[in-house]
Amino acid sequence: MRLVTLILVLAATAGCNANGPDRAAGATDGATTAGSARSTDTPPLPRSAPVALADAPFTVEELGEFDEPWGAEFMPGTNLLFITGKKGEVWFKDVVTGRLGSIESGLPEVDYGGQGGMGDIAFGPNWAAPMGQGGDLYLSWVEAGEGNSRGAVVGKGKLLCQSADACRLTGLEVLWRQDKTEGRGHYSHRIHFSPDGRYMFVTSGDRQEQDPAQDNSNNLGTVLRLNLDGSAAEGNPFYDQGGSTAEIWSYGHRNLLGLDFAPDGRLWEIEMGPKHGDELNLVTAGANYGWPEASYGDNYNGVPIPDHTPDDPYVKPAAYWVPATSPASLLIYSGELFADWRDDALVPGLSGQELNVVALEGARARAMTSYDFGVRLREVVEGPDGAVYLLEDDRGESDGTLLRLTPKR
Numbered sequence: 001m002r003l004v005t006l007i008l009v010l011a012a013t014a015g016c017n018a019n020g021p022d023r024a025a026g027a028t029d030g031a032t033t034a035g036s037a038r039s040t041d042t043p044p045l046p047r048s049a050p051v052a053l054a055d056a057p058f059t060v061e062e063l064g065e066f067d068e069p070w071g072a073e074f075m076p077g078t079n080l081l082f083i084t085g086k087k088g089e090v091w092f093k094d095v096v097t098g099r100l101g102s103i104e105s106g107l108p109e110v111d112y113g114g115q116g117g118m119g120d121i122a123f124g125p126n127w128a129a130p131m132g133q134g135g136d137l138y139l140s141w142v143e144a145g146e147g148n149s150r151g152a153v154v155g156k157g158k159l160l161c162q163s164a165d166a167c168r169l170t171g172l173e174v175l176w177r178q179d180k181t182e183g184r185g186h187y188s189h190r191i192h193f194s195p196d197g198r199y200m201f202v203t204s205g206d207r208q209e210q211d212p213a214q215d216n217s218n219n220l221g222t223v224l225r226l227n228l229d230g231s232a233a234e235g236n237p238f239y240d241q242g243g244s245t246a247e248i249w250s251y252g253h254r255n256l257l258g259l260d261f262a263p264d265g266r267l268w269e270i271e272m273g274p275k276h277g278d279e280l281n282l283v284t285a286g287a288n289y290g291w292p293e294a295s296y297g298d299n300y301n302g303v304p305i306p307d308h309t310p311d312d313p314y315v316k317p318a319a320y321w322v323p324a325t326s327p328a329s330l331l332i333y334s335g336e337l338f339a340d341w342r343d344d345a346l347v348p349g350l351s352g353q354e355l356n357v358v359a360l361e362g363a364r365a366r367a368m369t370s371y372d373f374g375v376r377l378r379e380v381v382e383g384p385d386g387a388v389y390l391l392e393d394d395r396g397e398s399d400g401t402l403l404r405l406t407p408k409r
Contacts, residue, residue, distance in 0.1 A: 050354045050372035056408075058338070058388075060373075063402040064100065066091060068394045071120040071140075071190075071329075072381045076127045079384060083391065083402070084139070086110075086117030092167070093402065095383060099164060106157060106169030108141055111150045114184025116142035119152065125197030125228070134158045137169060138200070140189035143177075151180035152189035154202055154230060175230025179218045179244055181207045186255040188271075190329075195261050199233055200226045201249065203256035203269070210292040213252050219244040221291060222251045223259070223269060223283050237286030252289035252314060253281075258330025262360060263343055268318075270327040270347055273297035274305065278324050279317035280345065282363055290314030296322060319365040325352030328378045328393070332360075335386025337407060348377030350393055355380070375401075 053060060068086040075082060079096045082103075088110045090103040110117045124136030137159040144150050157172035178187065186205030193200055206213045206221035213221025216238060224247040225233045232239060232246035239246045258270040267283040277297025281289060294314050295305040308316045321327075331346040345358040345365070353374055359367040376393035383389055387406050394400030 050352075050370035052372055053374075056371045057340075058405040058407055061404045061406070063095060063098075063389075063404055064093060066391070066394070066400045066402065068117070069378060069391045069400045069402075070118060072379050072389070072391060073121050073123060074381065074384060076123055081381065081383075081389060081402075082121055084118045084121050086119075087112050088118050088141075090118070090121065090139075095387075095389070095404065101161075101163075101165035101167065103159070103167045103169055106172055108139070108143070108155060108172060111142040111144040116150060116152075116184050116187055119187065119189040120191045122191040122193065124156070125193040134160045134170075138175075138191055139172075140191055140202070142187055142189075143174075145180040148182050149180040150182075150184070151178035151207075152187040152204065153177050154189070154191060154200070156230075176202060176224075176226060176247075178204050178207075179212075179220055181209055181212075181220070183208050188256040190257060190259045192259040192261070195265060198228075200228055200230070201259055201267070202226060203253070203259055203271075205255045206253065206291065213254065213291045214288070214293065216241075216245050216248055216251060217243075219247050221253045222247075223249045223253065223256065223267075225249040225285075249285055250283050250287045250289065252287075252291050252293075254291045254295075257328050258347065259283075260330050260332040260345075262332045263334065264362070266363065268330060268332060268345060268360075270330045270345075272326055273320070273324060275300050276322045276324045277305075278321040278327050280319040280327075280347070280358060280365055281315070282318050284315070287315045288313065289317075296320045297324070318363070319358060319368070321352075325349035325354060325356060325370075326376075327356075329380050331380045331382055331388075333382060333388070335382055337386030338388065346380050346388065348380045348390060350376045350378065353377065355390065 069083050070086050071084040079094050080092045082092045084090050092101050119140035122138040127135045138156050140154045143153050153174045154176040155172050155174045157169040161167035185208045188203040188205035190203040202224045204219050204222050212218050227233050238248050254271050256271040269281045269283050274297040277295045294308045298304050326349050327347045328350050333341045347356040354370045354372050356370045358365050378393040379391040381389045387404050390403040392401045
């Protein structure tokens with residue numbers, strides 16, 4: 001069991017990536033490499049090794065296996081968990097009855113390979129569709145461009161579920177496109193709606209190009225605030241500059257794989273650092289989070305990246321991991337079932353093979369407990385009853401199992 005230090009920074013905000021297939025191409029998996037804690041302008045808060053599942057305050061139940069699952073969300077008002085598969089599938093699972101179905105038609109063609117394929121899934125903020133009557137479903141995926149280029153997109157269609165085990169998607173249209181580059185990594189393409197339902201926030205990774213994250217003439221390495229039709233939202237920090245720049249809410253990010261709002265309205269984000277230095281960030285409009293000019297990780301070739309300093313112009317992370325946990329998604333828990341986790345950040349780790357529970361207090365992260373699952377964890381979702389659902393990452397010995405966590409009695 002590895003000994004890990006999570007550094008908690010009392011002044012919040014910044015960006016990152018992880019080990020394994022979501023790391024830069026050609027990088028080795030640093031999950032078993034014990035990195036040393038990096039210096040920072042506030043005292044670090046160390047943590048002990050992850051808690052073994054036998055000692056965890058929850059039981060783990062297996063609910064079935066899926067091929068390369070990536071994103072998941074419950075259809076509002078139901079027990080149906082919709083799950084995306086990187087190769088282009090979308091399944092749904094009734095977590096009460098066990099019934100399994102899929103979206104059988106209307107899905108897009110995806111550019112599958114590396115970190116690319118089908119990505120996130122989100123039900124529209126105005127969803128009020130009874131089964132069979134249709135409602136807006138948002139998806140992200142990777143599409144091919146000219147030559148050897150590709151990029152993420154976000155699209156919306158009408159979901160119709162008129163039988164027990166089959167749905168169809170109609171009228172799918174692309175609403176937003178990531179600026180295309182070569183390579184097959186760091187798409188990010190997470191989707192999250194603002195609490196008032198007016199805006200769609202989308203994460204756009206640096207595509208392993210690094211420098212575009214500091215160049216606002218493109219939309220790479222950014223958190224974007226869009227209208228529900230995919231257009232740039234008026235009032236964005238750089239809206240008057242037009243083009244991709246108008247979409248940007250914050251920049252200087254790396255590979256952003258989780259986004260969620262806390263009950264107080266603060267927007268939190270997790271991202272993978274380079275070799276270590278994964279980050280939990282408090283996102284604010286117009287802020288620059290420093291990538292690739294500053295990071296608590298290093299380049300994979302061993303060349304150091306400057307740490308953040310008290311006087312640098314970048315927003316610092318609220319917390320960062322050395323060595324990496326490889327954060328793959330983010331949930332700010334709001335349920336009643338796990339009372340001790342309410343309003344905390346749940347962060348599954350790929351290389352860390354752990355579930356991290358980070359206690360949030362306003363704009364700061366103050367403590368963390370991690371639970372050792374021994375498998376790569378890809379996605380975390382809160383169920384209608386407050387249970388926590390995890391998807392394993394289907395890679396090699398891992399089988400993409402859907403797990404349900406409920407409190408021990």
